Amino acid sequence: MGHSGNLQLKVVNGDAGYVLEDVPHLTDYIPDLPTYPNPLQFNAAYSVVKQYFVNVDDTVSQKIVVHKDSPRGTHFRRAGPRQKVYFVSDEVHACIVTCGGLCPGLNTVIREIVCGLYHMYGVSKILGIDGGYRGFYSKNTINLTPKVVNDIHKRGGTILGTSRGGHDTSKIVDSIQDRGINQVYIIGGDGTQKGAAVIYEEIRQRGLKVAVAGIPKTIDNDIPVIDKSFGFDTAVEEAQRAINAAHVEAESIENGIGVVKLMGRYCGFIAMYATLGSRDVDCCLIPESPFYLEGEGGLYEFIEKRLKENGHMVIVIAEGAGQDLLAESLQSMNQQDASGNKLLQDVGLWISHKIKDHFARLHKMAINLKYIDPTYMIRAIPSNASDNVYCTLLAQSAVHGAVAGYTGFTVGPVNGRHAYIPFNRINERQNQVVITDRMWARVLSSTNQPSFLSANELAKFKREKPSCPVLVSVYSVLKFLGSQIDISDKSKNKAFIYEQSEE
Numbered sequence: 001m002g003h004s005g006n007l008q009l010k011v012v013n014g015d016a017g018y019v020l021e022d023v024p025h026l027t028d029y030i031p032d033l034p035t036y037p038n039p040l041q042f043n044a045a046y047s048v049v050k051q052y053f054v055n056v057d058d059t060v061s062q063k064i065v066v067h068k069d070s071p072r073g074t075h076f077r078r079a080g081p082r083q084k085v086y087f088v089s090d091e092v093h094a095c096i097v098t099c100g101g102l103c104p105g106l107n108t109v110i111r112e113i114v115c116g117l118y119h120m121y122g123v124s125k126i127l128g129i130d131g132g133y134r135g136f137y138s139k140n141t142i143n144l145t146p147k148v149v150n151d152i153h154k155r156g157g158t159i160l161g162t163s164r165g166g167h168d169t170s171k172i173v174d175s176i177q178d179r180g181i182n183q184v185y186i187i188g189g190d191g192t193q194k195g196a197a198v199i200y201e202e203i204r205q206r207g208l209k210v211a212v213a214g215i216p217k218t219i220d221n222d223i224p225v226i227d228k229s230f231g232f233d234t235a236v237e238e239a240q241r242a243i244n245a246a247h248v249e250a251e252s253i254e255n256g257i258g259v260v261k262l263m264g265r266y267c268g269f270i271a272m273y274a275t276l277g278s279r280d281v282d283c284c285l286i287p288e289s290p291f292y293l294e295g296e297g298g299l300y301e302f303i304e305k306r307l308k309e310n311g312h313m314v315i316v317i318a319e320g321a322g323q324d325l326l327a328e329s330l331q332s333m334n335q336q337d338a339s340g341n342k343l344l345q346d347v348g349l350w351i352s353h354k355i356k357d358h359f360a361r362l363h364k365m366a367i368n369l370k371y372i373d374p375t376y377m378i379r380a381i382p383s384n385a386s387d388n389v390y391c392t393l394l395a396q397s398a399v400h401g402a403v404a405g406y407t408g409f410t411v412g413p414v415n416g417r418h419a420y421i422p423f424n425r426i427n428e429r430q431n432q433v434v435i436t437d438r439m440w441a442r443v444l445s446s447t448n449q450p451s452f453l454s455a456n457e458l459a460k461f462k463r464e465k466p467s468c469p470v471l472v473s474v475y476s477v478l479k480f481l482g483s484q485i486d487i488s489d490k491s492k493n494k495a496f497i498y499e500q501s502e503e
């Protein structure tokens with residue numbers, strides 16, 4: 001097996017194209033650290049579990065669909081308790097911080113880190129950092145015990161508070177060092193994980209025995225590699241209530257249109273899954289699939305057709321969809337939030353006005369449009385039961401990893417198995433809906449909405465049947481949709497995501 005020396009990228013190559021993208025370990029930069037037997041072997045609940053400890057060589061495969069002769073591909077270190085640990089209970093001084101936007105399940109993760117550290121590893125010194133990254137150097141801390149966190153999973157939000165911006169690496173690491181913290185649990189989205197990566201790097205350069213563990217949080221599901229993010233299921237479930245309301249309103253009145261805006265800054269996962277879950281949605285608009293309003297194959301034409309057929313319709317739109325169209329018509333400024341994320345215009349309101357104006361101008365069809373924006377209501381609720389279980393596994397995996405001396409990792413399920421994933425893999429790109437994957441094809445075939453593909457793209461699909469089996473079903477749907485509309489270049493939008501996902 002070959003080993004590349006770079007601490008940021010610990011890549012191990014094996015036979016048959018096996019690749020392990022490993023995470024750093026404290027011993028990479030602090031040699032001769034003492035080890036201790038894992039106290040879990042004396043724990044009444046866990047000591048009876050057969051093979052409770054994860055084999056040090058266990059890895060989780062990123063690719064589970066393989067061919068006879070294909071390379072075995074990328075693997076990650078399997079998460080879970082190790083036989084040997086690098087911290088004794090009394091020595092541990094842990095801290096937890098939550099950053100970025102809210103997400104159902106944040107309190108559950110906090111609760112389970114505290115309870116996991118306390119009940120599994122006998123750790124009692126756990127600090128909550130108040131108000132995100134800047135809380136390390138500008139705010140008070142909260143002592144966290146199982147008693148303090150006992151009921152918090154029933155509440156939305158985060159008991160620690162959160163913020164955007166304010167990441168000052170040296171001040172944060174100074175604070176970690178000054179307080180004698182040696183395990184840092186960082187819960188947050190893509191920005192937060194980038195912040196965690198630089199904190200880890202600074203800690204490594206200072207040679208500190210401090211484990212840095214990231215727990216991925218994003219209601220948008222925009223973190224790559226992991227199967228999905230916590231709170232996502234809860235969000236999709238809660239979105240059903242808004243879609244139901246929109247449907248009830250729309251079907252109760254002549255030419256009723258219900259428009260529901262859902263979160264999804266750069267990706268349309270919530271909109272896509274909420275659409276598939278509901279079956280009442282006639283059109284789902286996401287950032288990855290540009291659309292257009294006017295002319296043949298456009299949204300107005302589809303609305304008119306659907307209203308004539310059914311007398312009502314429901315449109316679900318992700319907040320990041322159609323931002324290019326808005327920018328054209330509103331000449332919007334490029335504003336950013338404190339973390340540098342683009343501030344979006346309200347596409348739901350905009351599209352509602354556009355639809356109303358269009359049909360008012362037509363004079364031939366009076367419509368009744370109701371716009372529902374449940375975005376913050378969805379984000380602020382507590383997590384559902386299945387997300388609670390998921391949050392528990394994430395928190396416990398993070399604790400097992402840090403105690404075992406791993407650092408500079410994000411924890412998450414990869415094909416159903418929890419793994420330690422190096423920060424660089426999490427931070428290199430954002431997860432997006434791949435519109436040539438089967439899932440988007442399912443949406444198109446369930447709503448029968450236009451594909452909004454440009455002439456060139458449709459012609460390409462008509463000409464070239466893909467050789468890859470994964471694309472064949474998508475091809476069939478797109479080919480069908482392509483045959484429904486005239487192929488002239490009506491779309492001004494060119495950026496399509498055709499890359500095939502790993503799923």
Ligand SMILES: Nc1ncnc2c1ncn2[C@@H]1O[C@H](COP(=O)(O)OP(=O)(O)OP(=O)(O)O)[C@@H](O)[C@H]1O
Pocket residue numbers: 099100101102132133134163164165166167188189190191192193194195196198217218219220338339341
């Ligand atoms: N490249 C970066 N380097 C260091 N810190 C960063 C970086 N990007 C973002 N951060 C910090 O991470 C924190 C959270 O970032 P952000 O507001 O983008 O939310 P997020 O973690 O992406 O979550 P979400 O987008 O799901 O709400 C902020 O305090 C921000 O300063």
Ligand SMILES: O=P(O)(O)OC[C@H]1O[C@](O)(CO)[C@@H](O)[C@@H]1O
Pocket residue numbers: 100101102189218219220263264265319337379
């Ligand atoms: O208003 P805030 O708190 O900046 O959050 C809005 C953004 O946060 C997210 O929910 C991600 O956390 C996005 O979907 C949304 O654009």
Ligand SMILES: [Mg+2]
Pocket residue numbers: 100189190191
């Ligand atoms: Mg983000």
